Amino acid sequence: MIPVIVIFVYLAIIAFIGSIAFRQGKDNTEDFFLANRSIGSMVFFLSLFATNMTAFAILGSSGQAYRQGIGIFGMMASSSCLVIPLTIFFIGTRLWALGKKFGHQTQVSFFRDRWECNHIGTVIFALSAAMLVPYMIISIMGGGTVLSEISSQNGHPLIPYTAGCAIVAVVVTLNVFFGGMRGTVWVNIFQTILFVCFGVVAVIAISHALPKTFAEYMSSLANDPKTRALVTRERIPMQTFWSYTLIPLSSIMFPHMAIMCFSARRMSAFKRTVIAYPIAIMITWLPCVFLGVLGAAALGKISDPDGVLLRLLDAYAPVWLAGILGAGIISAVMGSDAHQVLALSTMFTKDIFVHYGGHEKFGERRSVHFARGFIVVVTIIAYLVALALKDKQGIFEIAVRYAFSGFAAMAPVMVAALYWKRSTKWGALAATIFVAFSLIATGFLQGKPAPPPLAVAKASTNNLAAAALSGTATSLATTNAPVAKPPSAAPIAAKPKEDIIWKIGGGADAIKILSRAPNGDVRFLNGYMTVFPMVLGSILCVILFSLATPPPSRATVSKYFDSTIAHE
């Protein structure tokens, strides 16, 4: 009951902050969508960070660390420590300057103007919206699931899934509806502090209650051949590890991140953000990954690895900490969800409604009303989808994973727009279509029925490790719980087989151009993630199609490149 009370106190605080933001707001789109481009340095950093962090940073990271070991931190967190600040430094600052100078409020309006073409903007809008919507739906699903699990007593949730989804949807909608960008970023300050502090507090609290020391648990994992892989990176293939360094390119291409960049008051706000960002990632992720691995030693085999943090808290921490965890997770869910809803509303209002004449017809004030109406409608639809497809959550999880690859592959389009005079709308269009096609093809391959498994086998350490290597959250990886029974005695139903779709050569030297890992994930060139060919293909499309088509007009090139913006 205490966790539920803590969460409701948290939600009440969020609603209160939103109501203050509403009272300070003005009825124009610049204020509603960008808080009048007035976000200060510290608020900008905290909000940008909250925009980018999802519940995965807390629950998912510890669950993955429980399955695959410490390498999760290097693979998913530390790669972002370099790439995301770099994209903010080189892309975010330029977007800010262009927004300030020419009044752009979205990426699409910049692309339209930069390439003198309405259609390119509309195509990019459609692709961005299609990649963002599953993210929004899964945020509501995640919120509902967490609320129902945390409120569960003897297997019966005090807050059922439907009510949990509704609570998250209503709080986010009210916050965004009334507060717009201002309400969203103010709430983000509170949210970021909460989930950044959570991990550190959890490690300290748990360390006091554990029967053994951290050193003893880690030594026991390292000294047991069956669990040693958890304190090394043996379960993560090098190709996957490297591929993940491309995923953070997606960050700045998510519409809500780009829109945030337009909202800063001064460009100096970016300075603190790019320096503090890597440290904030470390403080958020490191304790959760460590606790995930520790859970393998302290708890042994558990049926739900993603719940390892909750189990540790249940067993070794005071009950109020579980409430803080719940609030931390919900805040991570709602922080990014609120920005996604606002970004969709901004894009739809500015890039479609206003662009196609709505503003002239209905005026500035009505445009804000339209944006608010859109927020309500889109959230209701997302909520209904979250209820109707509750059992199909996996589909949305896959869609979100590929959305990251899709946005990462759109980064070359942005770089070309900002830094390459000779880039053309045809280059951008070709890259966008290539990305869309790649996503559809990947989804199709992922959805294909799996090949028949090999004969029933007893698992060896290598078999299990190999299976876990290729995937993320699979039931087989769960079977691979590190402190399970000795592998030689742990029967598994069947060993899933890698599905080779296209290979060159034969035998051990064959190059697997396209394959599917046992968990269904599509892999390229002997194991690289699909983000690699997608980014590469996008770069090639931009370059080749730009060179093959006439350059943009001299006036546009002069507008964007003769000033100082693109120099340096």
Place this chain on the structure above:
Amino acid sequence: MKKTLLFLLVALVYVAHQDFWNWRKADPMIFGFVPIGLAYHAGYAIVCGVVMAILVKTAWPEHLETEKTEPPK
């Protein structure tokens, strides 16, 4: 020259992310309980913060802030 050095610095840090030499190592445990592979990447995150501070100090695009505003279209 400055640009080249900064580019090399960033490239070096990017390459340093792929610490293949720690792939199968658990020891030494830093502070007695943090496996070397995890400690390395925690340190890597701090190095990234330092690199970004160097970029901000030496290559900040100050000129962008002085751009004149044009009325929105």
